Amino acid sequence: MSGVAAQTGLDIREVEQFLYREARLADEHDYDGWEALWTDDALYWVPAGGDDTDPERQMSVIYDNRNRIATRIKQLKTGKRYAQSPPSNLRRLISNVEIVTVEGTDTVVGANFLVVESRERGTTMWAGRTTYRLRRAGDDIRLAYKKVVLVDSAQALFTLAFLI
């Protein structure tokens, strides 16, 4: 796949800029800004125990449709989501960005990430690979799907209440 996903017109630079923006909004707990990135048919999935589980039959860390993303965000915004109140200090790096394929109107993008999370418990590193489905909406890009496969997905995990 070349730098430009021909059918959808998404350029790799434009894709990267979108991923960096999504990462910054999550890092800085800009909940409204982050939620606004999603399409109405959104799916946000963090599998457990590997990357090939069936989320309709097996436990996942997160398996949110658009409605549940909204609930998650509303809960965070109450200020009484204690697992994120006070919020974690976060910074993440997004790297190895590739346009993987185009499916209909969606551009499928893969990238690696490393998040450093600091809170009173201590500092935790979260790493993994994310698959995104991006969709053009006018001048903007929207996020239709985000699957986050943690390198530690088969291990016991500390609380993961920030937006990963």
Place this chain on the structure above:
Amino acid sequence: MTVQYSELIQPERVHGSLYTDQDIFAEELQRIWYRTWVCVGHVSEVARPGDYVRKKVASQDVIMTRSKDGEVSLLLNRCAHRGNLVCEDQRGNSSTFRCPYHGWTYRNTGEMLGYPYNQGYGGKGKLSLGLGRVPRVDTYQGFVFASFAADGPSLKEHLGAAAGELDRLARLSPEGEIELTAGWLQHRAKANWKLLVENETDGYHPQFVHGSVFSVTGSHIGTLYSDKSTAVTRDLGGGHSENDLRPEFRKMEPMNWFGTSEARVPDYVAKMRALHGEQAEEILIEGAPHVMVFPNLFVAEISVFMINPVAVDETVQNVTAVQLKGAPEMNRRLLSQCIGSVGPAGMLLADDSEMYERNQRGVTARVPEWLDIRRGAHRERVDENGFRIGAANDETGMRGFWSHYRSLMEGEAQ
């Protein structure tokens, strides 16, 4: 120095050192975790002959297997030769385990099968060193329990009145069986295991810790534990306790216990009515139990938790969704609701876990030394079956836990 548990565990308060003292933790392993019945899994995780799955009992690496005869065994994951792990995969299907170090092989019931270059041992069949086995394994409603003590109370004696709560869970299935086949989330917390157990029994915290999610979802769960609730906390004896929400559920329609209605799950309800006749009404109204089985099995209606201590200040809470055999329509909903609620990102459990961790940091403060467990002691009463009960948000369950804990920690060491 011998710990005087009768001083540290008093009727209305327990000492902070119980959560932080390394020696007490070491003693708990011997007197509780490697002695009494501990829940390790469910038979549905090894449904077919040859299936195996790795489990933990505190630090012990255990393989749960099913033999060709259908027998479930718990084998210690340690080669009899040099102590290597004989099983690296988390799960699979095999009738044998072969140690990768020198090729010793074992049947999935633990018997030794062979060792390469056997002349070094005087020939074939000269050694009979099997894998270690958990001395006692028993099941109840499919839950697999392990006891490292060769003798002691039977599982049935251990479970006592808590067995009826597991029955209540199983009867929700049209086939009378639950299955734990959805895999486990492993949620790690920097907290002593007893803070988790106490929180499971605590009907006082939901309105506060979970107010955020109740308010945004319009959930009625908070009111079940309010000061006006008619639900009760019941000390079932043996360290087990339940938050009996039935008095509240009985005021509602069938399936309201699960936050749904009959119309949403018509196939399930029809199956249950066909099977149970008039009694179906009671089952569909009363729903699932909310029970803490000493020391580590917690059933919170739709979720099953198994607590495993890692260190004095670290615990892994394993959790999965209840799946009802023969009820696919329910199972999708059970899974979805469970995923939203529990585990590292769960809208309920992430906040519980935050509380255990803050508690663990808090109890290191030198004063006031004690944690208070007196709530509702003055209004406890005995129900028609002889169990002590308190109000929905009283600490009756905690007091029951500590009473049994104390008896195990003070008793003769094995």
